[in-house]
Amino acid sequence: MSGWLRRHRGLVPYLFLLPGGLWLIAFFLVPVLTMASVSLQEGSLGTGYRMTFNFGIFPEVISGSSTQLIRSLLFGLIVTALTLLIGYPMAYTIAFRGGRYKSILLLLVILPFFTSFIIRTISWQFILADNGFLLGTLKSFGWLDQSFRLLATPVAVISGITYNFLPFVVLPLYVALEKIDHRLIEAATDLYASRLQAFLRVTLPLSLPGVFAASLLAFIPAVGDYINAELLGSRNETMIGNVIQRQFLVSNDYPQASALSLILMIGLLISVLLYTRLLRGQELTV
Amino acid sequence: MATLTGRLATTGDKPPPERGLPLGARLRRAVLPVYTGLVVAYLFLPIAVMIAFGFNDPEGRFNYAWEGFTLEHWQNIFNRFPALNEAIKVSLIVATISTLVATTLGTLIGLALTRYEFRGRGPLNVLIFLPIATPEIVLGASLLAMFASLAVTRGLVTILIAHIMFNISYVVITIRARLAGYNRTLEEAAMDLGADEFTTFRKVTFPLIFPGILAAALLAFALSIDDFVITQFTAGRTSTFPLWVYGASRIGIPPQVNVMGSLIFFIALVGISAWILLARRNLSTAPPTRVDA
Numbered sequence: 369m370s371g372w373l374r375r376h377r378g379l380v381p382y383l384f385l386l387p388g389g390l391w392l393i394a395f396f397l398v399p400v401l402t403m404a405s406v407s408l409q410e411g412s413l414g415t416g417y418r419m420t421f422n423f424g425i426f427p428e429v430i431s432g433s434s435t436q437l438i439r440s441l442l443f444g445l446i447v448t449a450l451t452l453l454i455g456y457p458m459a460y461t462i463a464f465r466g467g468r469y470k471s472i473l474l475l476l477v478i479l480p481f482f483t484s485f486i487i488r489t490i491s492w493q494f495i496l497a498d499n500g501f502l503l504g505t506l507k508s509f510g511w512l513d514q515s516f517r518l519l520a521t522p523v524a525v526i527s528g529i530t531y532n533f534l535p536f537v538v539l540p541l542y543v544a545l546e547k548i549d550h551r552l553i554e555a556a557t558d559l560y561a562s563r564l565q566a567f568l569r570v571t572l573p574l575s576l577p578g579v580f581a582a583s584l585l586a587f588i589p590a591v592g593d594y595i596n597a598e599l600l601g602s603r604n605e606t607m608i609g610n611v612i613q614r615q616f617l618v619s620n621d622y623p624q625a626s627a628l629s630l631i632l633m634i635g636l637l638i639s640v641l642l643y644t645r646l647l648r649g650q651e652l653t654v
Numbered sequence: 655m656a657t658l659t660g661r662l663a664t665t666g667d668k669p670p671p672e673r674g675l676p677l678g679a680r681l682r683r684a685v686l687p688v689y690t691g692l693v694v695a696y697l698f699l700p701i702a703v704m705i706a707f708g709f710n711d712p713e714g715r716f717n718y719a720w721e722g723f724t725l726e727h728w729q730n731i732f733n734r735f736p737a738l739n740e741a742i743k744v745s746l747i748v749a750t751i752s753t754l755v756a757t758t759l760g761t762l763i764g765l766a767l768t769r770y771e772f773r774g775r776g777p778l779n780v781l782i783f784l785p786i787a788t789p790e791i792v793l794g795a796s797l798l799a800m801f802a803s804l805a806v807t808r809g810l811v812t813i814l815i816a817h818i819m820f821n822i823s824y825v826v827i828t829i830r831a832r833l834a835g836y837n838r839t840l841e842e843a844a845m846d847l848g849a850d851e852f853t854t855f856r857k858v859t860f861p862l863i864f865p866g867i868l869a870a871a872l873l874a875f876a877l878s879i880d881d882f883v884i885t886q887f888t889a890g891r892t893s894t895f896p897l898w899v900y901g902a903s904r905i906g907i908p909p910q911v912n913v914m915g916s917l918i919f920f921i922a923l924v925g926i927s928a929w930i931l932l933a934r935r936n937l938s939t940a941p942p943t944r945v946d947a
Contacts, residue, residue, distance in 0.1 A: 381770035385778065388759035388822050395819040396785050399796035406799045413802075458693045461686040471930060473690070480697050482922035483704060484880050486896045487915045490903050491700030494707075501703065534697065584787070592789025595882065599903070609791045616795055616887065622802065629795040633788050640787055 400633070407626035417622070425627045433611050433628060440608040440632075443526055444591035450530045451537040451586045452579065459541035459578075460571075463548075477538050489528055489599050496524050496600065520602035528596035533589060537582040544578020545571070580647050588636055608632055701919065708912035727909040731917065734910050741898035742914065744810065748894065749879040752817035757871045759818070760825025761863075767826070768833040785823045793820060794887030801888070808890030816888040817881065821874040828873055832866030 407425060411417035430437065462473045480488065495501045496518045506512040518524045548571060556566040594609030608628065615625035675683075711724035732739055763782070766772070785793060797816050801808055840862070844854045882896040889897060899911050 378772070381766040381772040384762040384766035384770075385772075388763045388826070389778065389781065391759060391819060392781050392785065392822060395797065395815055396793070397781070399800040400792075402803055403796040403799040406803065417803075454693060457686060458690050461690040465686055471934075473694075475926060475930065476694050477697070479919075479923065479926075480701060481876055481880065482926075483701050483915055483919050484882075484896050484899060486882055486899050486903070487704055487911065488700045490899070490907060491703045493903075495700065495703060531696070531700075534693075588787060588789055592791045594791065609789070612791055612795055613886075616798055622799060625795060626799055629792045633792045636789065637787065 400630075403626045404630055406622050407630055409623055411623075413620045413622065422623070425623060426631065429624055429627045430631060432624075433608060436606055436608045436611050437631075439605070440591045443522075443529065443607060444587050446526055447529045447533065447590040448583050448587045450526070451534050452541075452583060454530070455534055455537040455541055455582065456579075459538050459545055462538075463542050463545035474539075474542065477535050477542075480535060485532060486595065489532070489595055492524075492528050492531065493519065493599050519600060520605070522601070522605055524600040525596050525605045525607075528600045529590050529593050532593070532596065533586045536585040536589075540581040540585060541575065541578045544575045544581075548574045576647065580643075584640060584643070588640070591636060592632060704912050705916045705919070708909055708916050710909055710912075712909065727913045731910060731913050735908065737893065738895075738898055738910060738914070741893040742895050744813075744892060745879050745895040748810070748813050748817055749875050752814055752821055752878045753871050753874040756818045756821030756825050756874050757867060760822045760870060760874075761829050761867055763822070763826045764829030764833060764866075765863075767830055769838075782823050782826050785820055786827070790820075790881075790883040791887075794884040797884070798887040808888055809892045812888045812890065813885055813892065813894070816884050817878045820881075820884060821877060824873055824877060825870040828870035829863070829866050832869070833863060 405419070406417065408419060408421050408423065409417040410420045410422055458477075462470060462477075466473055496503065498504075498517050498519060499507065503512060503516065503518060507514055507516070552574070553566050553570050556570045557563065561569065591607075592609050594607055594613050597605050597607045597610050612625050612628050612632070615621045615628070707720075708727055709723050709725065710720055711722040711726070712719075727734075763778075767775070767778070794816070797812070797819075798808075801812055806812065841854050841858050844858045845851075849857065880896060881894075882900065885894050885897060886900075893901070895914070899907070899915075902908065902911060
C-alpha cells in the first residue's frame with residue numbers, strides 16, 4: 369500500500385478529496401442543477417412534469433413576489449447594520465478590555481446557540497406578546513398605550529432576526545480585533561492622535577476584514593430567513609423564504625418555488641461578488 | 655490561545671489607578687463593560703424565559719402566563735410525549751452520524767488543501783464556499799427538488815445526507831484555519847528518524863491536528879442538532895427535536911419542551927465549561943515551544 373502510494377504521490381491529494389468532493393457534488397451541485405431544470409418544467413405533482421424551457425417563469429415569479437423580494441432585501445440590510453452596530457462595541461470590549469474574562473465572555477456569546485433557535489424564537493414570541501411579559505408589564509404601569517403592539521409588526525421580525533444572527537457577527541469581529549497589534553494604536557496616540565482618531569484611522573481600518581466576514585454571515589441567512597417572519601410577523605411581514613417554503617411544502621408548486629429559490633441564490637451570489645469587489649483585497653474566506 | 659494570554663501580560667489595556675481618576679473618566683471607562691453586560695443580558699433573556707417556564711404549572715394547554723411553581727415537568731420529562739422522545743432520538747442519531755462522517759470527509763479535504771499541491775484547487779474552493787454562501791432554504795429546497803424528481807421517499811436517510819452535506823464545508827473551513835500555520839518540520843524529523851508515512855501520520859500529524867478536528871466536530875454536532883430549515887425540507891414524515899417543537903408551537907408549547915431545552919442547555923454548559931477548564935490546564939502545563947496547531 370505505502371509502496372504504491374510512494375510511486376503515485378501525485379494521486380494522494382485526490383484520494384483525500386474524492387469522498388467529500390463527491391458528496392458535495394452529488395448533494396449540493398446536482399440538486400441545485402436539478403432545481404434549475406425543474407424551474408423550466410411545466411406540469412403538476414400529480415400528472416408529472418415536462419421540460420418546456422419555460423424561461424418566462426423568471427419574470428413571472430419576480431413580479432409575482434416582488435414585494436417579498438424587496439422586503440427581504442430591506443430587512444436583510446437593516447439586520448446587517450443593526451447586528452454590526454450592536455456587535456462591534458461588544459467585540460471591541462471583549463478584545464481590548466476583556467482581560468482575564470475574555471474566554472468567559474466569548475463563551476457567553478456562543479452559549480445561546482445551545483438552545484434550539486426555534487425555542488428562542490418562540491420565547492421572543494412570548495416576551496413580545498401584546499399582553500405578555502414585556503408589554504403587559506409596561507401597559508399595567510400605564511407607560512404604554514393599551515393598543516401598542518410589537519408582535520406581528522416589522523419591528524418584531526427585524527429584532528428577531530437581529531437576535532438570531534448577533535453571535536455570528538460578534539465572533540468574526542472579535543477575531544479581527546484580537547489580531548490587531550496594540551503597539552500600532554499606541555504609536556498613533558504617541559503621535560498625538562486623539563483616542564477617537566486612533567480608533568478611526570488605525571483600529572477600525574484594521575478590523576475591516578472582520579466587518580466584511582461578519583456582514584456576510586448576517587446578511588445571507590437574514591435574507592433567506594422565514595422562521596422569524598412566520599413566528600413573530602403577520603401577513604404583512606412575509607419574506608421570500610416564506611413564499612418558497614409555502615410553495616414547496618404546502619401548495620407543491622415546484623417550478624415556481626424552484627425559480628424563486630434560484631433567483632434568491634443567484635441574487636445573493638451577485639451581491640456577495642459585488643461587495644467583494646467593493647472591498648477589494650478582502651479574502652473570500654469566511 | 656497562547657498569544658491571547660501572552661499579549662495580555664505585555665500590552666494589555668494598562669489599568670490606570672482607578673481611585674486617582676476623576677468621576678467623569680471613571681464613568682466613561684465603565685460605559686463599554688456595562689454595555690457588554692446589557693447585550694449579554696439581551697442574548698440570555700429568551701433562554702431565561704424558557705428555563706423559568708419549565709417550572710410553570712399551567713392550567714390548560716397553554717404555557718403563557720405564570721400560574722405557580724412546580725417540579726412536575728422535570729419529574730416527567732420522558733413520560734408525557736412519546737413522539738417528543740422519538741424526535742429527540744432522531745436528532746441525536748442524525749447529529750452523531752453526520753458529525754462522524756462530515757468530520758472525516760472534511761478533515762481529509764482540509765489535509766489535502768493545506769499539505770499538497772494539486773490542480774483544481776480553485777474549483778474545489780468554490781465548491782466548499784458555495785454551500786456556506788447559499789441560504790439554508792435554497793439548500794433544503796434544491797435537495798427536495800432532487801429527491802422529488804428521483805421519487806426518493808424522504809426520512810432519516812435523506813436528513814442524514816443533507817446534514818453531512820452542509821457540515822462538510824464548515825469542517826473544512828475550521829480544519830483549514832487550524833492547519834494554516836502548520837509546521838511540517840516535526841513530520842520531516844519523524845521521517846528522517848525512519849518512520850514510514852503511515853507511522854508519521856499516526857504518531858505525529860494526527861496528535862497535532864487533533865484539537866482542530868475536535869473543534870470542527872463540535873461545530874458540526876451543534877449545527878446538526880439545531881438545524882431546522884434544511885431538515886424541514888428533507889424530513890418527510892420523520893420528526894426531529896426542532897421540527898417537533900415547531901409543530902407544537904401552533905397549538906401551544908407544553909412545558910416539557912422548556913424542560914428539554916433547559917436540559918440540553920445545562921448539559922452543553924457543563925460540557926463546555928469542563929472543556930475550557932481542561933484546555934486551560936493543558937495550556938499552562940504545555941512547554942513554551944509547543945507547536946500550536
